[in-house]
Amino acid sequence: MFPLLFLLVMLVACQEVPKGVDLDKYRQQYVKGVVVVSPTLEKRIPKGDIYLFLSLREPDSAMPVAVLRTKNPSFPFHFNITGKHKLSHDKPMEGLLILTARISTKPVADVQKGDLLGFTQVKVGTSNNRVIIDRVVE
Numbered sequence: 001m002f003p004l005l006f007l008l009v010m011l012v013a014c015q016e017v018p019k020g021v022d023l024d025k026y027r028q029q030y031v032k033g034v035v036v037v038s039p040t041l042e043k044r045i046p047k048g049d050i051y052l053f054l055s056l057r058e059p060d061s062a063m064p065v066a067v068l069r070t071k072n073p074s075f076p077f078h079f080n081i082t083g084k085h086k087l088s089h090d091k092p093m094e095g096l097l098i099l100t101a102r103i104s105t106k107p108v109a110d111v112q113k114g115d116l117l118g119f120t121q122v123k124v125g126t127s128n129n130r131v132i133i134d135r136v137v138e
Helices: 002-013 023-027
Strands: 030-037 051-057 064-071 077-082 096-104 116-123 126-133
Touching: 030 051, 030 096, 030 116, 051 077, 064 077, 096 126
Parallel strands: 030 126
Antiparallel strands: 030 077, 051 064, 051 096, 096 116, 116 126
16 A cells, blocks of 8 residues: 555656746745944854844835844854745745844844844845844844
């Protein structure tokens, strides 16, 4: 029974991609770059465990499209946010997005007083992005 079930699963899994599906749109779902900390804030990076949150959102929305969280990063931090980091897989990442970088002592998404923050505009499918963390959340 198991070999027959396995064969059936393999046949279904190996089906061709339907015609008309634009795979390039999905292959281009990434934003690569580097996060740096402004020299004026380097000494304000907390000691102990820290978390770097990178989020992408559309310019007219507060809800992130994709989020990458890293514990105890070193700076400069090189990143690659891809489709696997999306919060919803209903639509592809595309166009211009706002990239936010935040250093926090808490592993939660909520912005906290004392967090270090930076943001920039990026285009999906680009690799030479740079975001500078240059603000403190008051």
